[in-house]
Amino acid sequence: MKVSFPHMGNMFIPINALLKGIHVDVVVPPPVTARTLELGVKYSPECACLPLKINVGNFIEAMEMGADTIVMAGGWGPCRFGYYAQVEREILRDLGYCFDMVVLEAPDSKLSELLKQVKGIGENATLKEAYQAIKFAWFKLGEVEMLEKRLEYLLPRVIDQNQIEQIYEAGVRGIDKAEDRSSVRMVRLDTIKHMDSLARHQRSILKIGLIGEIYTILEPSTNCHVARCLGRIGAEVSRSIYISDWVNDHLVGGLIKPSNHRQILRSSRPYLNYHVGGHGRETVGNAVEFARSGYDGIIQIGPLTCMPEIVAQSVLGRVSETEAIPCMTIYFDEHSAPAGVYTRLEAFIDMLQRKKSLANMASG
Amino acid sequence: MYYYLGVDIGSVSSNFVLLDSRRRLSAKVYLRTQGNPVQAIKEGFAQVCAAVPGPVKIKGVGTTGSGRHLADIMLGADVVKNEITAHAVAACSLIPEVRTIIEIGGQDSKIILMRDGIVNDFAMNTVCAAGTGSFLDQQASRLSINIEDFGVRALKSNKAVRIAGRCGVFAESDMIHKQQMGYPVEDIMMGLCEALVRNYLNNVGKGKKIEAPVVFQGGVAANIGIKEAFEKVLGTAVQIPPHHEVMGAIGAAILAEEMMASNGQLTTFNGETYINGGEFTSRSHECSGCPNLCEVVCIKRDNQAIAYWGDRCKKWETSLAARLA
Numbered sequence: 135m136k137v138s139f140p141h142m143g144n145m146f147i148p149i150n151a152l153l154k155g156i157h158v159d160v161v162v163p164p165p166v167t168a169r170t171l172e173l174g175v176k177y178s179p180e181c182a183c184l185p186l187k188i189n190v191g192n193f194i195e196a197m198e199m200g201a202d203t204i205v206m207a208g209g210w211g212p213c214r215f216g217y218y219a220q221v222e223r224e225i226l227r228d229l230g231y232c233f234d235m236v237v238l239e240a241p242d243s244k245l246s247e248l249l250k251q252v253k254g255i256g257e258n259a260t261l262k263e264a265y266q267a268i269k270f271a272w273f274k275l276g277e278v279e280m281l282e283k284r285l286e287y288l289l290p291r292v293i294d295q296n297q298i299e300q301i302y303e304a305g306v307r308g309i310d311k312a313e314d315r316s317s318v319r320m321v322r323l324d325t326i327k328h329m330d331s332l333a334r335h336q337r338s339i340l341k342i343g344l345i346g347e348i349y350t351i352l353e354p355s356t357n358c359h360v361a362r363c364l365g366r367i368g369a370e371v372s373r374s375i376y377i378s379d380w381v382n383d384h385l386v387g388g389l390i391k392p393s394n395h396r397q398i399l400r401s402s403r404p405y406l407n408y409h410v411g412g413h414g415r416e417t418v419g420n421a422v423e424f425a426r427s428g429y430d431g432i433i434q435i436g437p438l439t440c441m442p443e444i445v446a447q448s449v450l451g452r453v454s455e456t457e458a459i460p461c462m463t464i465y466f467d468e469h470s471a472p473a474g475v476y477t478r479l480e481a482f483i484d485m486l487q488r489k490k491s492l493a494n495m496a497s498g
Numbered sequence: 499m500y501y502y503l504g505v506d507i508g509s510v511s512s513n514f515v516l517l518d519s520r521r522r523l524s525a526k527v528y529l530r531t532q533g534n535p536v537q538a539i540k541e542g543f544a545q546v547c548a549a550v551p552g553p554v555k556i557k558g559v560g561t562t563g564s565g566r567h568l569a570d571i572m573l574g575a576d577v578v579k580n581e582i583t584a585h586a587v588a589a590c591s592l593i594p595e596v597r598t599i600i601e602i603g604g605q606d607s608k609i610i611l612m613r614d615g616i617v618n619d620f621a622m623n624t625v626c627a628a629g630t631g632s633f634l635d636q637q638a639s640r641l642s643i644n645i646e647d648f649g650v651r652a653l654k655s656n657k658a659v660r661i662a663g664r665c666g667v668f669a670e671s672d673m674i675h676k677q678q679m680g681y682p683v684e685d686i687m688m689g690l691c692e693a694l695v696r697n698y699l700n701n702v703g704k705g706k707k708i709e710a711p712v713v714f715q716g717g718v719a720a721n722i723g724i725k726e727a728f729e730k731v732l733g734t735a736v737q738i739p740p741h742h743e744v745m746g747a748i749g750a751a752i753l754a755e756e757m758m759a760s761n762g763q764l765t766t767f768n769g770e771t772y773i774n775g776g777e778f779t780s781r782s783h784e785c786s787g788c789p790n791l792c793e794v795v796c797i798k799r800d801n802q803a804i805a806y807w808g809d810r811c812k813k814w815e816t817s818l819a820a821r822l823a
Contacts, residue, residue, distance in 0.1 A: 167789040296816050359810070451705045460619060473564065478622055481582035485617040488583075492616055 136161050137255065138196035139205045140189040143352040144278045145377050147310045148271035149205075155267025156256025161201040163192040166355035170195055175468045177225055183437035184356055184467050185349040186218050190225055197231050205255065208239040209384070212411030213442055215349075272378075274309055277322040279376050281305050284326050286372065289365030290339050292332040299362070301328050337368060340431065340486050343424030345374040345417050347436035347443050350466060352377055357435050357466055358475045364433075367483050372429070374420035375413075398423060405456075406449050412442030418449050425457035431486045432459055433479075438467040460486060499524075499550065502558045502758075503767070504751025505539070505573065506584065506744065507531065507565025510604025510631050511717055512538035513747040514546040516554070521591065521752060525549035526744045535565045536778045539572050543773055556767045558758040560584070560750030564606075571797055571805045572778060574768035577753045584749030586610050586617045589713050591752055592739050597709040600728065600736070601745070602698070602718035604631040609703050623702050631717045633666045637673065637690060641683060645721075648687065652723030655688035663693025691723035695731050710734045715742040776800045785809055 138161040139149050146162050153160045164170070166188055174191030193204055204223075209216035219237045226233065238251055253264040285302045292298050305325030312318040342364055350356050351373050361371045383395050395416075402419035409415055421432050434450060436443035447463050454461040462482050464475060501516040501524060512535065514527040527546045531538045547554045560577040561569035562584035570578045581601075589599045590612060599610040607630050611619040623630070638645040659681050662672040669690065676686050699708075712734060718724055719742040728736045741748060758765065776799040785794045794814045797805040806814035 164789060168791055169789045296812055448705070454619075474622075477564070477580045477582075481580040481617075481620060481622075484580065484583045485620065488616050489618075492614075 135159060135203050135257075136201045137203045137205060138163055138193070138199075138201035140192045141166050141353060142349060143354065143377060144275075144282065144306060145352070147278050147306070148275040148377075150310060151274050152252070152267050152271035153205075153255070155270055156252065156259035156264050158256050158259075161196050161199050163196040163199075163201075166192070166353065171468055177229060181439065182221075183214065183439055185215065185437060186221065187468060188353070188356060189218065189222055193222065193226055194229075194231075197226075197233065202232070203234045203236065203255075205236045205238060208237040213413075215412070270315070272381075273315060274312075274318055275378050275381070277318050278306060278309050279378055280322055281309070281325055282376070284329055286361065286365065287370060288329055288332070288334075289362070290368045290370050291334045292329075293335050294332060295366055298329055298332055301325060301332075305329075338487075338490070340369040340483060340490065341429045342369045342371050342483075342486075343374065343420065343429045343432045344371050344435065345420045345424070345432060346413075346434045346446075346463075347417075347440050348375050348380055348413055350435045350437055351375055352380070356437070357464075358470060358472045360433065360435060360464070360475065360479065363476055363479055364483065367480060368487075369430075369483055372424070374416070374424070401426075405453050406446070410442050410445045412440065414442030414446040417443060417446035418453060421450055421453050421459070421461065422457060425453065425459035429459065430490060431482065432461045433482065434461060434463040436463075436465055438465040440465070460489075499552055500555045500557045501550070502560070502751040502755045503543075503546070503556050503573070504744075504747035504749065504754065505542070505559070505561045505563075505566075505569045505575075506581070506746035506750060507535050507539065507561070507563040507569050508604050508746070509564055509606075510635070511743070512542050512563075512565070513744040514542040515741075515744050515747040515751055516546055516550060517748065517751045517755065519557075519755075521755070523741060523748065526741060526747070528743050531565070535568055536572070536780065539565075539569055540773060540778075543573070543770075547770070556765060558751075558754035558765045559767045560752075560754030560757075562746050562750040567805075567807065568797065572768070572773060574766045574772070575754070576765055576767070577750065577757045579750060579753055581606065581746055582608060582610060582617065582620050582622070584746045584753065585715065586612060586620075586749070587752050588745040588749035589715065589739065590615050591748075593711060593713055593737065596711050596713045598712045600698070600712060600714045601716040602630055602714075602724070603716040603746075606630065607698055607702050607716075609698075609706055609708075611706060611709075619706065621702050621704070621706065633669075634690075634694070634718065634721065637670065640670075641687070643687075649691075649720070649722035649724065649726075651684055652687035652691050652721075653726060655682070655684040657685055658692050659685045659689035661686070661689040661693040663690075663697040669693055688723055688727070691721070691727040692731070695724060695727040699731065708732060712736045714738050715745040717743050719743070772799075782808070785814065787811070787813060 136159045137153055150160055150162055170191035173194045174187035178187045178190050206219040208219055223235045236255055249264055308321035309318055312321055364371050382391055383393055398416055398419035401422040402415045406415050406418040424432055450461045500519055504515045506513040512529045512531045516525045518524050525546050527542050529538050529542050559573050559575045561575040562579050562581050566578050585601050589596050596612050601608045608622045610617055635645055638648050659676050661669055663669050673686055714736045719738045725736055779798050780795055782793050782795045785792045790810055792809045794808045796803050
């Protein structure tokens with residue numbers, strides 16, 4: 135049995151660790167490239183959103199590398215994502231691929247259910263091994279996210295932005311390869327030390343909150359690398375969601391770590407009082423949270439035709455006015471042209487910079 | 499004389515202006531890019547310099563538009579800015595109290611909301627270019643009308659026909675259909691103007707508060723039919739600045755002047771001999787370094803590579819800097 139799974143940012147690192155821990159052969163799909171997207175677009179319904187197309191591309195490329203089992207997340211509620219695992223299985227079966235698909239559904243309340251699901255994939259693993267594999271995967275994820283956050287902080291501040299990206303990427307690869315906790319920690323410490331040692335300049339930094347649909351936020355190849363672009367033009371980006379939050383809130387029902395999910399939902403009032411599917415309500419709540427924590431601007435991203443984000447976008451105008459924070463929305467699909475996206479990002483950052491320097495002049 | 503050069507390389511037109519040290523427009527050139535931006539930049543630069551008497555000394559260069567990076571490479575710009583900022587700066591220096599800027603160019607349309615002289619909010623068309631200059635161009639040539647006469651002809655209409663304006667292609671089918679039904683061509687043209695304005699307000703101006711004074715600029719502002727349609731729908735006067743078609747370039751020149759004034763350095767302008775004395779060519783190749791297969795463009799001056807772009811990993815983009823260092 136050779137198991138594969140879809141990409142979502144650095145998610146492959148914990149999944150790789152998890153599956154290895156339960157003695158499963160893992161096939162990590164190649165990174166999302168133009169070819170992945172081309173394959174996905176070719177075999178997916180045109181009106182489906184970008185995540186489905188990239189998933190299909192990932193699966194085809196993984197099966198070309200010999201994968202025969204696919205692990206995919208499920209879901210519920212009005213967002214189409216919950217149905218994607220089923221649709222993807224049908225598409226791939228119709229193409230003639232032979233494989234098993236395991237759909238991980240969010241357990242209602244018990245961690246033991248997740249444990250059983252995980253153990254189900256690894257036939258030869260004991261319950262104890264499954265437990266340890268989950269713990270190690272979770273640990274790796276936390277360490278990778280420390281690197282991600284450090285990069286987000288430093289990218290607008292350092293002078294050699296190419297070098298810091300290279301250091302970060304080497305660090306991520308190192309964590310993926312490391313086989314025990316102490317070596318993972320060592321890689322993380324070394325990488326951060328190395329990143330911190332780079333020369334910085336003293337320009338003023340804008341703080342941007344990146345909100346919107348989770349997959350588009352977590353997988354940079356779907357959003358023309360907006361976070362990196364913003365970092366390169368002088369903005370520190372904070373994402374509304376990191377993989378660990380998603381796993382915690384949506385795969386295991388908030389069982390692993392304390393969650394601020396409720397706080398975010400509270401903040402969405404009085405702008406949006408209902409669950410509108412997907413992360414529509416979270417998007418609004420996060421916008422409010424960012425506005426109230428002194429951020430300079432908010433960028434909402436999502437796949438084109440994403441219903442929950444469209445609902446959220448229509449509410450964001452009022453959030454922007456009442457909370458006095460500029461918001462911009464960008465949707466992505468396979469036709470997105472990077473040049474157009476960069477122009478909009480640059481114009482948005484320019485606007486914020488001019489506003490800020492004017493405000494500084496007025497106050498001081 | 500000393501001048502600031504502003505250059506706006508767009509999809510349809512390439513615009514050049516020279517501003518004197520008191521921000522007065524000394525020369526302007528409006529050229530069709532015609533798919534050859536390198537040639538347009540050379541020609542436009544030569545024309546704009548020839549348009550003023552005596553030798554031209556450039557004190558600063560600003561570039562904008564989708565071809566701003568190419569123009570930067572060829573001219574040696576001091577400021578390279580996006581179109582939103584450039585247009586806003588230009589409109590504001592002419593009409594300081596402006597609150598809404600409508601800009602419709604060749605393939606982009608934007609709305610910029612200004613408050614107290616700075617950009618407060620903006621939007622650009624994202625998924626559809628119906629209603630921009632290229633579409634009007636195409637329809638004018640289909641009706642065998644000069645694009646310059648489009649607006650004047652449209653104003654002769656007594657009763658505009660309703661044209662479906664959501665999609666450029668369907669707008670065209672609808673126009674053909676209305677023609678076949680026998681509607682006068684003027685009424686169809688005015689109907690198209692109104693459809694484009696509706697499309698703009700629904701797609702680009704979606705959810706934005708449009709407040710007077712409203713300034714309308716960009717190439718399409720030359721079309722008086724569209725101006726009338728905007729005034730009718732918005733219920734307010736729409737001002738068109740005298741040099742509406744080169745506002746982006748004016749903005750770029752002003753930004754260059756501001757930059758030179760603030761940092762007190764000399765311009766990085768490459769000089770006339772660099773621009774006209776060499777052959778600029780561009781070549782693209784597919785990088786096979788990874789499965790992304792990026793289309794990498796290389797700009798050469800007399801067989802010497804001066805810029806690369808298009809690669810995601812920046813391997814090519816940074817290779818020149820490494821070689822020069």
